[in-house]
Structures are given as C-alpha cells and as structure tokens.
Amino acid sequence: MAEADAAVVRNEETEEEEQVVNPWEVSAGKGGIDYDKLVDQFGCQRLDDALVARVARLTSRPPHRFLRRGLFFAHRDLNEILDLYEKGERFYLYTGRGPSSEALHLGHLIPFMFTKYLQDAFKVPLVIQLTDDEKFLWKNLTVEESKRLARENAKDIIACGFDVERTFIFSDFNYVGGAFYENMVKVARCVTYNKVVGIFGFTPEDHIGKVSFPPVQAVPSFPSSFPHLFSGNDQLRCLIPCAIDQDPYFRMTRDVAPRIGYQKPSLIESRFFPALQGENTKMSASDPNSAIYVTDSAKEIKTKVNKYAFSGGRDSVELHRKLGANLDVDVPVKYLNFFLEDDNELEHIKKEYKEGRMLTGEVKQRLITVLSELVARHQRARAKVTEEMVDAFMAVRPLPNMFG
Amino acid sequence: MAYTKEQLLARLQELNVDFSCYDHPVVLTVEEQAKYVGHLGGALSKNLLLKDKKHRLYIVSALSATKVDMKILSQRLGLGKGGLRMAPEESLLEVLHVPLGCVTPFALINESASAVSLLLDQGFKSKQSCYFHPLTNDVTIALSSNNLDKFLMSIGRQPAYVDLEASPVVGKDSPPDLADLVPSGVPNSSEPIKNVTPTNVPRQNDVPKEKTSLPEVKAKPKVQNKGAEKTQSKIPSNGTNVEKFVNDVFDIMCPLFLSEVSKKLNIKQEELSSILDGFKEQATPDLESVTTSLKNAAYTAGFEAGSETMLNSGLKGRPSRNPRGGHIHENGPHLTIVCSLFRPSPPPPPFPRRAWLLPPAAAADDGTW
Numbered sequence: 001m002a003e004a005d006a007a008v009v010r011n012e013e014t015e016e017e018e019q020v021v022n023p024w025e026v027s028a029g030k031g032g033i034d035y036d037k038l039v040d041q042f043g044c045q046r047l048d049d050a051l052v053a054r055v056a057r058l059t060s061r062p063p064h065r066f067l068r069r070g071l072f073f074a075h076r077d078l079n080e081i082l083d084l085y086e087k088g089e090r091f092y093l094y095t096g097r098g099p100s101s102e103a104l105h106l107g108h109l110i111p112f113m114f115t116k117y118l119q120d121a122f123k124v125p126l127v128i129q130l131t132d133d134e135k136f137l138w139k140n141l142t143v144e145e146s147k148r149l150a151r152e153n154a155k156d157i158i159a160c161g162f163d164v165e166r167t168f169i170f171s172d173f174n175y176v177g178g179a180f181y182e183n184m185v186k187v188a189r190c191v192t193y194n195k196v197v198g199i200f201g202f203t204p205e206d207h208i209g210k211v212s213f214p215p216v217q218a219v220p221s222f223p224s225s226f227p228h229l230f231s232g233n234d235q236l237r238c239l240i241p242c243a244i245d246q247d248p249y250f251r252m253t254r255d256v257a258p259r260i261g262y263q264k265p266s267l268i269e270s271r272f273f274p275a276l277q278g279e280n281t282k283m284s285a286s287d288p289n290s291a292i293y294v295t296d297s298a299k300e301i302k303t304k305v306n307k308y309a310f311s312g313g314r315d316s317v318e319l320h321r322k323l324g325a326n327l328d329v330d331v332p333v334k335y336l337n338f339f340l341e342d343d344n345e346l347e348h349i350k351k352e353y354k355e356g357r358m359l360t361g362e363v364k365q366r367l368i369t370v371l372s373e374l375v376a377r378h379q380r381a382r383a384k385v386t387e388e389m390v391d392a393f394m395a396v397r398p399l400p401n402m403f404g
Numbered sequence: 405m406a407y408t409k410e411q412l413l414a415r416l417q418e419l420n421v422d423f424s425c426y427d428h429p430v431v432l433t434v435e436e437q438a439k440y441v442g443h444l445g446g447a448l449s450k451n452l453l454l455k456d457k458k459h460r461l462y463i464v465s466a467l468s469a470t471k472v473d474m475k476i477l478s479q480r481l482g483l484g485k486g487g488l489r490m491a492p493e494e495s496l497l498e499v500l501h502v503p504l505g506c507v508t509p510f511a512l513i514n515e516s517a518s519a520v521s522l523l524l525d526q527g528f529k530s531k532q533s534c535y536f537h538p539l540t541n542d543v544t545i546a547l548s549s550n551n552l553d554k555f556l557m558s559i560g561r562q563p564a565y566v567d568l569e570a571s572p573v574v575g576k577d578s579p580p581d582l583a584d585l586v587p588s589g590v591p592n593s594s595e596p597i598k599n600v601t602p603t604n605v606p607r608q609n610d611v612p613k614e615k616t617s618l619p620e621v622k623a624k625p626k627v628q629n630k631g632a633e634k635t636q637s638k639i640p641s642n643g644t645n646v647e648k649f650v651n652d653v654f655d656i657m658c659p660l661f662l663s664e665v666s667k668k669l670n671i672k673q674e675e676l677s678s679i680l681d682g683f684k685e686q687a688t689p690d691l692e693s694v695t696t697s698l699k700n701a702a703y704t705a706g707f708e709a710g711s712e713t714m715l716n717s718g719l720k721g722r723p724s725r726n727p728r729g730g731h732i733h734e735n736g737p738h739l740t741i742v743c744s745l746f747r748p749s750p751p752p753p754p755f756p757r758r759a760w761l762l763p764p765a766a767a768a769d770d771g772t773w
Contacts, residue, residue, distance in 0.1 A: 053498055053516060060519055060587065062459055120647065161696045164703045165644060377693050384697040392700075392707040401644070 021245050022201060024138070026272060032279040032328075035073065035244075035271060042247045044074045044269065051075075054082055059121035066114050066270065069337055074244060076254065077266040081239050085122065090403050091237040092230070093118055094220045094265070096129035099146065099153040099171075100139055105291035106371070107273035109378070110338065112160040114270070115241050119163060125229065125402035128157060129220050130171040137209040147173050154390050156294060159381035162393075166402045168229060169393045172216055179227045183219040183260075188212065190256040199248045218253040221265035228396050238265040243272060274334050278310040294379065298372045305332065305368050313353075313360035324356035325363075332360070332367045339370050406501035407513050409539045415513065416545075421554050423547035424533070430542045432505035434468045437535070437544060446533035446546045449525075451507035453500065455491040456483050457681075460587045461499060461517075465509050465536070466525035466568050476571045477523075482580035484655065486677050506541040509552065513539075513559055519587045526565040528552070646695045653691065654684055 019029045021038060028034075039046055047067070056063040066072045081091050095115045097108065119126050130153060132146040141149075150171040157169065176184070193211070196202055202211055221238045223230035230236050240250060247269060254264040275290040289308045292301055312330025314320035327333050333350060340346050349366065352358035416423055428440035434450050442448065448468040455461050456478075466472055478488040496502055499520060500511035509524070511517055528534050528549040535544045536552075553563045564585055574580050642648055658680050666673045713721040 057499070057516055057519055060458070060460060158700065161693060163646070163696075164700050377690055381693050381697055384701065386701070386704065388708055389700050389704045392704040395707065397707070 022248055023245055024200075026245050028280050033272060038244060039074050042074075042244070042251070044076050044244075044247060044267065045078075047073050047075050047078065047268070051078065051082075055121075058082060058085060061121055064114060064117040064121075065341055065343070066110070066117075066338070068343065070271075071110075071338060072114060072241070072268055072270045074269040075267055076250070076269075077264065078239070078268055081237055081266045084237060089237070090124055091122075091239050091266075092124055092223065092402075093126040094129070094238050094240050095126070095242060096131060096217070096220070097153055097157065098131045098134050099149040100135045100141075102149060102152050103288075103293050103295065104153065104156045105293045106339075106374075107291060109156075109160065109294065110270060110273055111241050111243060112157055112162075116161050118239070118241060118268075119166060123166075123403065125166040125168070125399055126162060127220055127226060127229070128162075128167065128169045129217070130154060130169065131217060133172040133176070133216065134213055137207075137213055143173065147171065151387075151390055154394065155385040156378075156382060158385045158389060158393055159378055161381065164389075164393060165404075166399055167393060168226065168397075168399065169390075170396075171394070174394070175396075176216065180219060180225045183222050183225045184215040186260045187215040187218050187253070187256050190259050191215075191252060195252070199252055214249060214252060217249050218256070221250070221253050222257070222262045224262070228398055229402070234261075235263055237263050240265050240267045242267065242269060244269040245272070273338060274331055276304060276308045276310065276331060278331060279329060279334070292371055292375070294375055294382070296375060298376070301371050301375060302368050305364050305371070309335070309364060309367070311360045311364075313363075317359065320359060321356040325353045325358075325360065327354050330360075330363075332363045335367050336363070336370065339374060340366070406516075407539060409543060412510055412513055412538045413545075415558075416547075416555060419554055419558050421547060421551045423545045423551060425538075426544045426546070428542060428544065432541065437541075438468075441535055441544050441546075444546070446535050447528070447531040448535050449528070451509070451536070453491040453496060453507045454488045455495065456481075456487050456489075456586075461491055461495060461520040462488070462523060462585075462587075463500075463507060463509060463511070463520055464523045464568070465507075465528075467527040467531070467534075470525050470527055470568050472568050473571065477568070477582075479574045480572065480580050480582040481586050482574075482583035483586070484659070486674070502537075502539055503541060506537050506539065508537045508539070509556065510536060510538050512556070512561060521585045521587045522556070522561065522564060523568070523582070523585060524549070524552075524563055524565045525568050527568075529565060644699060646692055646699060649695055650688060650691045658684070 019034060019037065020027045021033070026033075047070070052063050052067045055067065062068075064072075085091065093115055095111055097112075115126060118124070130150040132150040135141055135149065136143055136146040150173070154169050154171075191214070196211060196214060200214065219225045221240065223236040223238065224234050240246075242250075247267070250265060250267055257264045275287075276292070277290055289304060292304060296304070310329065310331040312326035312328070312333065314323055314325070325333075327350060330353070333353060336346055336349065340349075349358060349363060353360075353363055413425065426441050426444070428437075431437045431440065434448055438448055449465055450468045450470075450472075451466075452464045452472070453461060454464060454474070454477075462481075464472060464477070474488045475485050479485055481487070493504060496504060496507065499514075499516050500507065501514050501516060502508065502511050509522055512520060512522060531549070533546040533548055534552070535546050537543065538545050549563075549565075556563045566582060566585075572578065572581055658677075662673050662676050662680060665671065666676055
C-alpha cells in the first residue's frame with residue numbers, strides 16, 4: 001500500500017542515480033553509499049541521539065557502541081516499541097541469516113552482535129531464521145548442502161553468545177508448515193505479482209520459487225507463526241535488527257500486517273560494513289581478501305589488514321604529517337569505529353590520524369589487535385558449540401523464561 | 405525534552421508549593437552560593453550526582469554541613485566498598501539536563517532522569533527552609549522539606565530521607581539498609597509474569613554476600629521508596645543470568661585481590677581499585693563468553709536428558725509433582741523441560757525429592773489433600 005508504492009515510485013525516479021540497494025545487490029555511486037538519500041528513498045526514520053539516550057535510560061545500561069556511533073542509524077517505529085516497553089509491554093526480536101556459505105565474515109556478525117545486546121538489554125526472546133530455502137532457490141546448491149550450511153552457520157550464530165533460554169533458531173526446511181505456513185499464505189494473498197516485481201525487481205525469466213519466497217522472510221514478524229512460543233499473544237510486537245538492504249522485505253510486511261490483523265513489525269537498521277578494499281560495496285563472501293573471516297588466524301588478519309585495508313593516509317610520511325589522513329575513505333578507522341569499544345581512545349586516534357601525527361601503520365596495528373581479540377574469542381566460543389547444542393537451540397520447545 | 409527553570413517554577417506554583425526565589429550571578433559551588441543567599445537564614449544544600457559500577461545514578465542531596473562518606477554510603481546501598489563514584493559530566497547534561505554545579509532534586513522532573521535514585525538528608529526536615537537550585541545555577545529557591553516532598557510526589561517519587569552521617573554495620577547479619585534505593589533496571593508496573601518458578605530465591609540487587617539467609621531486605625521505617633527506583637523482587641530466576649554471574653565472580657575475587665595485594669605491596673586500596681576497574685572491563689567480554697558456553701552446554705545436557713526421558717519412559721520417567729505446591733504452567737498439557745541446573749544455593753540433590761511423593765492411585769483414593 002502506501003509505503004511500498006512510494007518506494008516503487010522513488011526507485012523509478014532515482015534510476016539515473018548510481019546507487020543500488022536491495023537484498024541481492026548493493027553498489028554505491030562515487031563517494032560511497034549516500035545514507036541520507038537511502039533513508040529518504042526508503043522512507044524510514046533516522047535514529048537520533050535522543051532515541052539512543054532513551055534506549056539507555058529504559059535499559060539502565062550504556063547504549064551499545066553501534067548506537068553511540070550511529071552505525072545502527074535508521075528505524076521504523078522504534079519509538080512505539082519503546083513507548084510500549086516503558087508501560088510494561090514486551091516484544092520479541094527477529095533476525096536471520098541466509099546461509100550461503102560456511103564462511104562468515106565480520107560484516108555478518110554485526111547484526112548478531114547488536115541483536116545480542118538488544119536481547120540482554122531488554123530481556124526479550126529472539127527468533128533467528130536460517131533461510132536455507134532461499135539459498136537453494138538463488139544459488140546452485142542442493143537441498144542437503146543448504147541444510148548443512150544452515151547448521152554450520154547456526155554454530156557461529158550460537159557462538160555470538162545468545163541466551164539459550166530466550167532464543168529459538170530455526171531453518172526454513174525444518175520449520176515451515178503449520179501456523180507458519182498459514183501466515184505465509186495469508187501474506188502471499190495480499191501481495192500482487194506486480195508489487196513483488198516492483199519491490200524486488202523480479203523479471204519474467206525468474207522462476208516462481210523466487211517470486212513466492214518473500215512471504216517466508218516476512219512471517220517470522222508475526223508471533224502467531226510460533227505457536228509453541230507465543231500462543232495466545234497474537235498482538236505481541238516484533239523488533240527486527242537488520243542491515244538496511246533488508247528494508248524492502250519489511251516494507252512489504254508492514255503493508256500487509258494490518259490487512260491480516262497483525263501488528264506491524266518495527267525495524268532498527270544498520271549501515272553497511274565496508275569491505276577491506278574500500279567503502280564502495282559491502283563485504284562479499286566470495287572474495288576472501290575483501291573481508292576478515294571468523295575463521296582467520298591472527299596471522300591472516302595481520303596480513304589482510306596490512307596489505308588490503310584501504311588506507312586514507314598519504315603516499316609519503318612528509319605528506320601525511322602535513323595533510324593528515326582522509327578519514328572519509330580510510331577503512332581501518334571505519335573498522336575501529338565498529339569494533340573499538342573505548343570512545344575516548346577512538347576519538348584520540350581519529351584526531352591524531354586526521355592531523356597527521358599518527359601514521360597508517362599505527363592505526364592498522366591497533367586494528368589488528370582489536371580484531372584478533374574479537375576473532376579469537378569467537379573461535380573459542382565456536383569450538384565449544386556441539387551438534388547437541390545446535391539441536392537444543394533449534395528444538396521446537398517452550399521458553400518459559402523468555403521474558404524473565 | 406528538558407524542562408526549563410521557568411517550567412519548573414510554573415509547576416511549583418500550580419502545585420501550591422510555597423517557595424521563595426532569589427536571583428544571583430551564576431554560581432558553581434556551595435561557597436559561592438553562600439555569598440548571595442547564606443545570610444537569609446535558610447539551609448544551603450550540597451548535591452552530588454553519583455554513579456555505581458552498573459552505571460546507575462544517584463542524587464545525594466544533603467545539608468552543606470553534613471559529612472557524606474561515599475564508602476559508607478556505597479556499603480549501605482549494597483554496592484560494596486568503593487562502589488560509588490562521582491558521575492561524569494556527561495550524565496549531568498544528558499540525564500539530568502542541568503549544567504555543571506547545578507545538581508538538584510528538581511532535575512528529576514525530567515523524564516530522562518526517571519531511573520535516578522534520590523537520597524535526601526534527613527536534616528532537611530528540621531529546617532524551615534532549604535536552598536536548592538531550580539534547573540539553573542543563577543537562581544536559588546528556598547522551600548521547606550514538606551514542600552519539596554509535595555513536588556517530588558507530584559512527579560511520582562516517594563521522598564527518601566536518610567541519616568547520611570550514620571554508619572551502620574553492613575554484613576551477613578545486617579543487610580545494607582539502603583538497598584531499596586538502588587534503581588531497579590526493569591520498567592515498573594504490571595509485569596504479566598506467567599511462568600514464575602517458585603523454587604528460586606527472589607533476587608536482590610547487589611547484596612554482596614549472596615549466601616545470606618534472608619529472603620528480603622526490609623526497609624527501615626523512615627526510608628520508603630516506591631516508584632521507579634523500587635527493587636521489587638519480580639525477576640524470579642536469576643540463577644542463569646550470565647552478567648550477574650560474572651559480576652558475582654568479580655565481587656568474590658576483587659576484594660580479596662585488593663586486600664591481599666595492598667597488604668603485601670603496601671599500596672593503598674584506592675590506587676589499586678582503579679586499575680582493577682580497568683581490568684574488570686577488559687576481562688568481562690571473555691568471562692561472559694566462557695560463562696555463556698558453559699550455560700549452553702549445561703542446558704543442552706539437560707535438554708538431551710529430558711528428551712531421552714520422554715522417549716524412553718514418557719511422563720512416568722519424571723517424578724510426579726504436587727499439584728498444589730509445585731510447578732503450575734499455564735500452558736497446560738505441554739511438557740516443559742526446564743533446565744534448572746543453576747541454583748543459587750544450596751547445591752541441588754541428585755533427584756528433586758518431595759516429601760509428599762505418593763503413587764497416583766493413593767492420592768486419588770485418599771482424597772485427604
């Protein structure tokens with residue numbers, strides 16, 4: 001209805017601009033992604049400092065650094081969720097992953113790290129969808145391989161530290177059916193072929209599997225899709241942390257929700273995590289040197305950062321001392337923005353680097369330390385995830401303490 | 405949306421709160437303030453904004469002559485020794501929306517300050533008129549403690565007066581007397597807690613020795629505090645909370661480390677404790693990670709055991725529960741597998757035994773429940 005159509009119109013209007021953002025393609029014009037334009041184009045709202053402060057106050061803890069630094073920067077109806085939360089009404093979280101490869105990189109971890117923070121801060125349950133069917137439909141994989149990848153990715157997700165008492169992980173091949181499928185069909189009936197073409201860019205040559213997939217990603221936003229968790233609580237609100245390229249799915253979902261008697265899900269959206277080689281695209285699992293993977297060793301991290309991380313420093317030390325670094329394009333500083341916890345240290349580094357007193361090598365060295373710690377911690381946690389643990393997280397079980 | 409001084413004063417007038425208002429140049433300290441209003445006969449106040457290690461905030465508002473010992477206050481709040489620090493400047497601006505030198509109980513009119521706890525010097529009660537800044541420090545308002553109470557109650561706060569100079573013993577047998585004034589993190593009002601497991605001890609905020617036998621901290625008669633800061637024991641199962649566990653570990657290790665090292669190396673504990681704070685911040689992510697792994701492994705083991713039990717023996721595999729006293733789940737016939745492998749204390753017996761375990765037939769015939 002309103003939101004989706006408007007987006008269609010805007011998409012057509014901005015076709016001459018070079019920026020393309022949708023769930024299957026992200027590419028920037030010159031100068032990187034224009035997030036302001038994106039927010040306008042999509043019609044979502046900016047997450048301002050007041051909202052961040054409000055989150056901090058409601059959760060009685062400092063806001064996550066992704067919020068402090070504006071990395072999760074846009075939202076839809078987050079205010080409403082907070083209003084309700086303040087009155088004592090809960091909500092649940094929904095996020096997901098398309099398990100296209102075993103290799104997860106740091107960019108994939110970002111929404112999960114943030115979701116974990118949201119779960120701990122608000123003390124709410126979480127459902128995590130592994131869209132193995134989507135990968136089967138879009139990539140050249142067998143069903144068995146998709147399922148296997150889903151389980152492997154589940155282990156990395158579990159290693160992010162989600163609360164087993166509040167988290168339900170499911171894969172589409174395992175879970176679709178019953179109430180979930182009923183909701184899928186309800187959604188499907190409300191979305192015309194023309195609309196999905198407009199939102200997702202399908203062509204007449206695309207097979208019908210693709211065309212009928214979107215409802216699968218939409219319905220986890222509705223609590224009735226999970227009768228073993230939320231039975232009797234049809235109007236429970238849902239908050240979806242995701243990268244902003246997923247917005248089209250949820251625009252569609254939000255349009256449909258009131259028409260089938262459900263609440264619209266709220267969203268909290270992040271910027272893209274830049275590829276090592278520069279801000280122009282998001283990290284790609286198919287180019288190993290574009291990203292730091294969670295399986296990388298300390299040595300590999302060091303090499304990748306030193307060799308491939310795009311630097312905003314100048315060509316010579318003298319020039320650098322004179323002009324300082326260009327922070328707009330410098331990837332190591334952007335990575336530190338995401339991963340260095342200490343605000344003061346980050347500010348110091350940015351200042352010294354921009355004014356030419358700190359060199360690229362030092363900044364990279366600091367980044368290598370930060371990333372190595374993070375990756376090592378993840379690997380240790382990952383090593384402790386067993387098949388039985390995956391079974392437990394994925395079991396269709398009640399979560400009696402999910403709001404506790 | 406920060407309140408202005410004008411809005412505050414207008415609110416006081418609406419409430420029929422009797423107050424006097426004095427303008428003066430901007431003052432940043434009590435001494436400076438005294439120069440302008442000290443001669444007028446009222447009682448000057450000093451106001452501190454403090455924070456604890458969990459970033460909860462407290463306004464301590466005292467007569468300027470009252471000695472406030474932060475260490476003692478910290479213990480009385482149940483935060484351990486050295487649990488209270490001066491809050492950073494940003495908190496004044498971001499939470500209280502007041503400038504430097506202007507901490508005042510009146511800042512609580514702001515929504516952003518709803519989780520800030522307020523401790524008032526009981527000495528205010530005996531003064532005819534007490535001086536506070538309204539939200540700026542170029543004005544002082546004078547009012548009685550009764551009128552201050554009127555204002556506080558109008559914004560949903562129960563005034564909490566405390567003898568700030570008292571130093572009661574805090575230990576195993578005498579719980580921290582001000583623990584009720586520690587802000588609770590959970591939003592207040594109607595929590596539909598459906599799945600309460602009565603076997604767990606209700607949680608108290610930061611009582612350092614968790615092995616006390618008392619289930620609740622009784623507030624001293626003078627000190628009441630309802631509203632946003634009350635620590636209601638509404639979270640029944642904190643035995644599986646990873647963050648709390650990690651804090652408990654630090655609470656055990658740090659004081660020991662501090663006292664041992666300070667003795668052996670003859671360094672003051674205060675100097676060490678800031679190093680220790682830094683160390684805690686660094687260690688927390690790893691500690692939380694390994695704790696989560698342990699919790700997951702334990703839950704998984706319980707889940708496996710539960711599944712096997714059901715598969716092999718059905719409902720008979722599990723000891724029966726007293727319909728009166730045990731778990732009552734609103735989900736009815738659903739089998740709930742609750743992994744309660746983490747209990748506060750004492751450690752669980754191998755099988756949960758109940759004294760009234762009867763075979764089903766006997767219960768039905770007997771009918772004397």
